[in-house]
Amino acid sequence: MSVLSPCHRGHVRRLGLVRPAGLALLLWVLMPLTARAAPLALEDGANRLTVDTATLLARPDAAEISVPADIGYGGVQRRYRAVPLASVLALLPAPPPPGGVLEAAATDGFAAQVPLHLILQTTPGGPRAWLALEEPDSPWPHLPGKQASAGPFYIVWERPEAGRISPEYWPYQLAALRFVQRPAVRWPQIAADPSLPADHPARRGQDVFTSICLACHRMNGGGSADMGPDLNRPMGPTEYFQPGALRRYLRDPASVRNWPEQKMPGFAADQISETELDALLAYLSHMAARRPAGAR
Known part of the structure; x- marks a missing residue:
């Protein structure tokens, strides 16, 4: 079956594009993307x-x-x-x-x-x-x-x-x-306070954020993704979510708020454990306190 319909062929003739090079280009443009x-x-x-x-x-x-x-x-x-x-x-x-x-x-x-x-x-x-x-x-x-x-x-x-x-x-x-x-080198603004003790949960939470959240979100402008909002500018989620609602949102977003274009998935316990979730929330709360003045 010809790629060009009769009307396409007529249009090509009227425009004088039946030269081999021009026809090849048109065939490529009309070719299915797959x-x-x-x-x-x-x-x-x-x-x-x-x-x-x-x-x-x-x-x-x-x-x-x-x-x-x-x-x-x-x-x-x-x-x-x-x-x-x-x-x-x-x-x-x-x-x-x-x-x-x-x-x-x-x-x-x-x-x-x-x-x-x-x-x-x-x-x-x-x-x-x-x-x-x-x-x-x-x-x-x-x-x-x-x-x-x-x-x-x-x-x-x-x-x-x-x-x-x-x-x-x-x-x-x-x-x-x-x-x-690594992200904290490229974007120092996503790093927890270096004076925190090594075992502080916010440090572990930074690792969780980097592996899970940074693929869709930024932190204080740091990151490459453009799918979701920045998680600290102008406010962080620990500032506008009740703690229980935020936990539920991370596990099952649609159970908290839902709309047709919602993209965020939920994260089950085999993807983010309860301990990791605690650490992530500690990191988000910590970063809200470290937000640069005047950040929007």
């Missing part, structure tokens, strides 16, 4: 390169993998054509920064900060990160409650339970992967 090779940016600070689905699918280390409990698709088992994420990152000329993270930026403003040691570790039986690739001729189903799939690029994990991989370390609809410094 049939095009999708680009992915890789960055290490000094260098930036682009790979696409076609190139990655043709790699010799591309493999069929099974994900028993897919976070993005509601915990069901799914199969993917994927390449080891560490191998993809090895395409970058510069080495990863010691103690750094991989910023996985999505098209919707989500920006996960995944510790590089989790991705690059080779411990037998440990978690292993893969970059799942949506094949143009075999599109994935829509994500639960969304009108799009997780593609064209999606980080999935084998044996995530072996490393207690955060649900935010499964970013989908990726546009870019970047080597960056």
Whole structure:
């Protein structure tokens, strides 16, 4: 079947675009998005390169993998054509920064900060990160409650339970992967007071915030994500939520307030334990007291 309908062909003739180059361009524009090779940016600070689905699918280390409990698709088992994420990152000329993270930026403003040691570790039986690739001729189903799939690029994990991989370390609809410094180095304004004792719960809460909340929210302007509001400017949630309501909101947002465009998920106890939740609330309360004067 022709890509161009009769009216399209007539329009092309009237505009004089039947030259081969012009027709090829028009055919590309009219081609369904799923049939095009999708680009992915890789960055290490000094260098930036682009790979696409076609190139990655043709790699010799591309493999069929099974994900028993897919976070993005509601915990069901799914199969993917994927390449080891560490191998993809090895395409970058510069080495990863010691103690750094991989910023996985999505098209919707989500920006996960995944510790590089989790991705690059080779411990037998440990978690292993893969970059799942949506094949143009075999599109994935829509994500639960969304009108799009997780593609064209999606980080999935084998044996995530072996490393207690955060649900935010499964970013989908990726546009870019970047080597960056750990968040508290990039954005000092998200750090708890350095004079706090080492065992202060706010210090542990900062770690929880970095692994869970920073993928969608900022803190005092620090962060890359644009999905949710800043959690301390102009006010922090511990200032406008009753303690019990805030706990309930973090576990089940829709049970506290709900609207059609709500995006925030709830976090079960196997994702944020009660001890971690206590620490996160201590951090948020601590940071409210440290908000820069005049911050909005």
